[in-house]
Amino acid sequence: MVAVDIPHFVVDRARVNHVIERLFQVKEETPKDLRSKDFVLEDGQIWTSWTMKESVYKKRQDTFPTMSRGLFTKQLSDGQYQIMVxxxxxxxxxxETQATQWPSIMAETQGPYEVMAKExxxxxxxxxxxxxxxxxxxxxxxxxxxxxxxxxxxxxxxxxxxxxxxxxxxxxxxxxxxxxxxxxxxxxxxxxxxxxxxxxxxxxxxxxxxxxxxxxxxxxxxxxxxxxxxxxxxxxxxxTDFQVFDTADQVKEFGQAMQQTGVYHSREVEGAVVRCKRKGMDFMFKIKNEQYLMYREYREITNSLLQYKDDGSVLVIEPKKELKCKYEKTPFYIEWMRKRVLDHPEWFAEYKANKGVIHVRQEFEKYWDNGRL
CATH class of the missing domain: 3.30.470.30 (DNA ligase/mRNA capping enzyme)
Structure with missing residues (x-):
């Protein structure tokens, strides 16, 4: 017997049906903004996955049928629709948006503010x-x-x-x-x-x-x-680690402290996700960790500069256009990375297959911390 007891939620079937029917209409009207794919499952059910163009989430928030990022539906025997995932x-x-400016957050959202680590x-x-x-x-x-x-x-x-x-x-x-x-x-x-x-x-x-x-x-x-x-x-x-705050000011202070240390509860994290209420509905926003974003910049630039020969060897190519570096350490990383591809090519052998990414970054941070650059 499962010990977790949560309330049953009465689904507005008419509303669900309207939203999904509208999705099919939008797909026909603007196929570049919305596409779907059917999956035939092991028991014969057919589920439809919906994928929206990223820009839609910002530009058409008030007019699109749903802002769900990750949505699977199915059609029932009576022709009605049901949300499965x-x-x-x-x-x-x-x-990043008008609703996530701090003045808007302060004025338009209500607590409690549940702040969870972003794994x-x-x-x-x-x-x-x-x-x-x-x-x-x-x-x-x-x-x-x-x-x-x-x-x-x-x-x-x-x-x-x-x-x-x-x-x-x-x-x-x-x-x-x-x-x-x-x-x-x-x-x-x-x-x-x-x-x-x-x-x-x-x-x-x-x-x-x-x-x-x-x-x-x-x-x-x-x-x-x-x-x-x-x-x-x-x-x-x-x-997943979390803590709860009463006010948006406390959330802002938490975010500023995380940026200074780069950690959440003594752990490196991608950032934090905040849950609260806005206009009576569940609302979420995130606070990205700048240290993580710097690490990600290392990875993206490394991927753009690496090239593999037919024999499996790796080399650094010259970029077709000037690299845009947001963080001041990144140019130093690029200089270091070019040298390491020559003397430690094994570190990069599977980099584009998402292997060795963390090791390379950690080796650079060791060099940086030891003042060897």
Whole structure:
């Protein structure tokens, strides 16, 4: 018996149906802004994945049917539609949009402000295929082969089973609960043996970090972080650090302190995600960690400069246009990286396959800290 008890949410079926019908209309009217793909699942169900052009989230927030980033739907036998997987609404960094300017946040949002660490991996959705089976998806895709070690959704499914086994539960236990509550679990897949991003996740830190639970509704209704933490413990997932503030001023102070140290609760993180209310609805925004963004700039520039020969050897190419470096350390990194490709080519042998990314960055930081540049 699952100990996590959450309220049942009465879905407005007419509203859901209207939103999905509108999505089909928008797809026909502006196919460059919206596309869909059907997936035939193991039990014969057909689920449709919806993918919106990134610019739509900023430019058409008030006119687009939904801002969900990660959405899977299906048509029922009576012709009506149902949401099967529901991600968050696209959310933005502070200062990135009008709604995420600090004056707007102060004036238009209400607490409590739930601030959660932003783990550095790829997003994974976990929902019910039936009362006995779960389905795991990436942002827009479902793996037909659940044993595919190169597919995000398949690796996510493998980790779901591992986490459940760690607390003596099976897939059916989770599936029945998800099916009954009509919810989607949102997690971050962090596993350096599968794919490196910017920050390290090795040994016991590998796996799925649960950071959200959404009702499968057209508008965003996401559960509190305390319920998310309880659910993570119940099903064996990694918990995601969080803290709760009463005011937006406290959130701003927290963000400023994180920028000074580059860490959250003594850990390097991508940043923080804030949940609160705006105009009576669930609202989210993020505070990006500048140190992380600098590390990401190293990675993007390295990828743009590396070239591999047919024999597998690696070299640094001259950029076709001047590289744009936001951070003052980046030019020094580029100079250092060029030398390391010559004397340590093995560090870069699989860089573009997301292997060695963290090691290269850490080696540069050692050089920098030792004053060798």
């Amino acid at each position: 529901r991600g968050y609404d696209k959310f933005f960094n502070v200062l 550095n991996g790829c997003i994974i959705f976990i929902a019910a295929l039936s009362e006995e089976k779960v389905i795991v998806t990436s942002k827009h895709s479902i793996s037909v082969d659940k044993s595919d070690t190169k597919a995000h959704a398949a690796v996510g499914y493998m980790w779901v089973r591992k986490h459940l086994a760690s607390v003596q539960l099976g897939e059916k236990d989770l599936a029945a609960w998800l099916f009954d509550k009509n919810i989607t679990l949102v997690a971050e897949l962090c596993d350096d043996e599968f794919e490196q991003h910017i920050l390290p996740y090795v040994d016991k830190d590998r796996g799925l970090y649960l950071h959200g639970i959404n009702f499968n509704t057209s508008e965003l209704y996401t559960l509190s972080v305390s319920v998310v933490e309880q659910t993570a413990k119940e099903f064996g997932f990694h918990s």
